[in-house]
Amino acid sequence: MDTRKRLQALQRAASPVASASMALDAAAVPDHPACMIGSGQRCEHALVDRDLNRLLFDYEQKVRSRFTRIVDVLKRISTYQHDENFTERAQQHAREQLGFDLPSQVLEDAWVCGLDLSALHSRCTFSSLKSCVENAQAEQAGWRQRMPLDENFLRSCGYHTVDISPCSDGRLQGVSPYVLRILPGPNVWVKAYAGALFDVEVDVSDWAQREVERLSGAMVDGERLNYLKIAVYHFSSSSPNGQGCAAHGSNDRQATEAALQRLQHELREAIDRTFGAGAAPDVLLIGVDTDLDALRIHLPDGFGEVNPHRYFETAQIYRDTVGLSPEAARARIAEIVADAEGMGGWGQGNGSMREGMRRLVLALAEANLSQIEYVIKHHTGRYATIGHDEECIVAGEAVRVLQLRNLFYFAHLDTIEEGTNDMDVGINIFRKLNIAHGLPVPVLVHFEYDARIPEARERAIARGRRVRDAIQARYSDLVAPGLLNCAIAVSDRTGGECCAFVTDDVGGHH
Numbered sequence: 001m002d003t004r005k006r007l008q009a010l011q012r013a014a015s016p017v018a019s020a021s022m023a024l025d026a027a028a029v030p031d032h033p034a035c036m037i038g039s040g041q042r043c044e045h046a047l048v049d050r051d052l053n054r055l056l057f058d059y060e061q062k063v064r065s066r067f068t069r070i071v072d073v074l075k076r077i078s079t080y081q082h083d084e085n086f087t088e089r090a091q092q093h094a095r096e097q098l099g100f101d102l103p104s105q106v107l108e109d110a111w112v113c114g115l116d117l118s119a120l121h122s123r124c125t126f127s128s129l130k131s132c133v134e135n136a137q138a139e140q141a142g143w144r145q146r147m148p149l150d151e152n153f154l155r156s157c158g159y160h161t162v163d164i165s166p167c168s169d170g171r172l173q174g175v176s177p178y179v180l181r182i183l184p185g186p187n188v189w190v191k192a193y194a195g196a197l198f199d200v201e202v203d204v205s206d207w208a209q210r211e212v213e214r215l216s217g218a219m220v221d222g223e224r225l226n227y228l229k230i231a232v233y234h235f236s237s238s239s240p241n242g243q244g245c246a247a248h249g250s251n252d253r254q255a256t257e258a259a260l261q262r263l264q265h266e267l268r269e270a271i272d273r274t275f276g277a278g279a280a281p282d283v284l285l286i287g288v289d290t291d292l293d294a295l296r297i298h299l300p301d302g303f304g305e306v307n308p309h310r311y312f313e314t315a316q317i318y319r320d321t322v323g324l325s326p327e328a329a330r331a332r333i334a335e336i337v338a339d340a341e342g343m344g345g346w347g348q349g350n351g352s353m354r355e356g357m358r359r360l361v362l363a364l365a366e367a368n369l370s371q372i373e374y375v376i377k378h379h380t381g382r383y384a385t386i387g388h389d390e391e392c393i394v395a396g397e398a399v400r401v402l403q404l405r406n407l408f409y410f411a412h413l414d415t416i417e418e419g420t421n422d423m424d425v426g427i428n429i430f431r432k433l434n435i436a437h438g439l440p441v442p443v444l445v446h447f448e449y450d451a452r453i454p455e456a457r458e459r460a461i462a463r464g465r466r467v468r469d470a471i472q473a474r475y476s477d478l479v480a481p482g483l484l485n486c487a488i489a490v491s492d493r494t495g496g497e498c499c500a501f502v503t504d505d506v507g508g509h510h
C-alpha cells in the first residue's frame with residue numbers, strides 16, 4: 001500500500017475516490033509486458049547486468065522506505081497524542097524510525113485541536129528528501145561504479161556534454177540512471193519541462209557556455225567533441241489515452257512531434273542562425289513507455305535530422321533476442337538498428353548517422369535491456385502504479401543527486417511566470433494525489449549557486465523566496481486551508497553544500 005493511501009486510512013475511512021482509482025489501475029494491466037513471468041518464456045537476457053540491477057533495486061528500496069516509514073510513525077504517534085509526555089515520546093520515536101526530529105511546535109500544539117498530521121506529513125517529506133541527499137554518496141556508490149554509459153564512454157562517442165530534457169512527469173525522474181543507464185555527473189544535465197518542451201533560450205545559453213570552454217582549450221580533446229541534446233517524451237502502452245503525457249493530453253503523436261519540433265526546428269535552427277550553419281549540436285529523440293521503461297529511439301540521418309517515423313523499439317529487441325548468446329544478440333541488435341535506419345517511405349532519411357552516434361544508440365539499446373528486465377524482475381513486468389505517485393513537487397533547478405521514478409514532479413524554472421504551465425500541470429496532478437485525500441502538496445523550491453561567485457548564495461536564496469512567494473500567491477486557494485507547504489533549499493553547483501534548507505522557511509504554512 002502506498003504512503004498516501006496508508007495515511008488516508010489513518011486519518012479517515014477509505015474514501016470511494018481511492019478505491020475507484022485502484023480499480024482503474026487494476027483494469028489497466030497491460031496484456032503484453034516485454035516478458036511475462038510464468039508464461040514459460042525465458043526471462044533472462046544474456047546482455048543484462050543483474051548485479052547492477054540488484055544495486056539499483058537496493059537503492060530504490062532504501063529511498064522509498066524513508067517515505068513509507070513516515071506514515072507508520074505518524075500513525076503510531078497519533079495514538080498517544082493526548083498522553084502527558086507526548087512530545088518527548090514522539091521525538092524519540094521519530095529519531096529512531098526516521099532519523100530526524102519532528103517540529104516541536106506542531107507537537108506542543110496537539111492538545112488544542114489534535115495533532116496536525118497534514119503539516120507533519122509535509123515536514124517529514126522534506127526531511128526525508130534531505131536524508132536521501134545526505135546519504136546519496138554512500139547509498140549510490142555501488143551502482144555508480146557499474147553504470148555502462150559513463151563520462152568516458154560518452155566521450156568515446158564524441159560528446160563532452162549530454163543535456164537531457166525529459167518531461168517533468170515523476171515517472172521520468174529516474175530516466176538517466178535507470179532507463180538510459182547514463183551515469184549522472186557534472187557534464188550530464190537533466191532539465192525537465194512539462195511535455196519535454198524545453199526552453200530554447202536556456203539551452204542556447206548552456207550550449208554557448210560549453211562552447212566557450214571548448215574553444216578556449218579548457219576542455220581536454222575539445223576539438224573533436226560535440227554537445228548532445230536529448231529530448232525524452234513518454235507514452236503508456238497499456239493505457240495510451242489515460243496514462244500518457246498529461247501536457248499533451250495523453251496523445252502519443254502530439255508528444256513526439258512537439259518534442260521533435262523543439263529539437264530540430266527551434267534549437268538547431270536557433271544555433272545555426274546565430275552562430276553559423278553547422279554549429280548546431282547533435283540531437284536525439286527518445287520515447288519512454290513508462291509502463292515498462294522500454295525505449296523508442298528515433299534515428300538521426302547523415303545530417304543529424306530526426307524523423308518521427310524512423311525509429312526502433314527496445315521492448316521488441318528484448319523479445320527478439322532473449323535466449324541468444326551475447327554475441328548473437330549484439331549482432332541482431334545492430335541489424336535491427338540498421339534496418340530501421342534504412343527504411344524508406346515516411347521514415348526515409350538522408351544518409352547514415354555518424355559512427356559515434358551509432359555507437360551511442362547501440363549502447364543505449366543494450367543498456368535498456370537491463371532496465372526492461374529490472375521492471376520484469378523487480379516490478380512484475382510492469383509497474384504496479386503505472387500512473388502518478390510522486391511524493392512532492394520540486395520547482396526551480398534539479399537536485400542532481402536525486403533521480404528516481406515517481407520521487408517527485410519536477411518543474412525546471414527560473415521565475416514562476418515562465419514556469420506557470422509546468423507548475424499548473426504539477427499542482428493538478430497533486431490535486432488528485434494528495435488534496436483529494438486531505439493531504440497538502442509539499443513544494444520544494446530549489447536553486448543552485450556557484451560558490452566561487454561572491455554573494456551568489458544570497459542571490460539564490462532571494463530567488464527561492466521570490467519563487468516561493470509567487471507560488472503561494474498563484475495557489476492562494478490552497479495556501480489558506482494549509483493545503484500547500486513550501487520549503488526553500490540551495491545547493492553549491494561546484495559540489496560543496498547540497499540541498500541546504502533555508503531554515504526560517506521550512507514548512508511554510510502552519
Ligand SMILES: [Zn+2]
Nearest residue numbers: 167169245246
Ligand atoms: Zn509528460
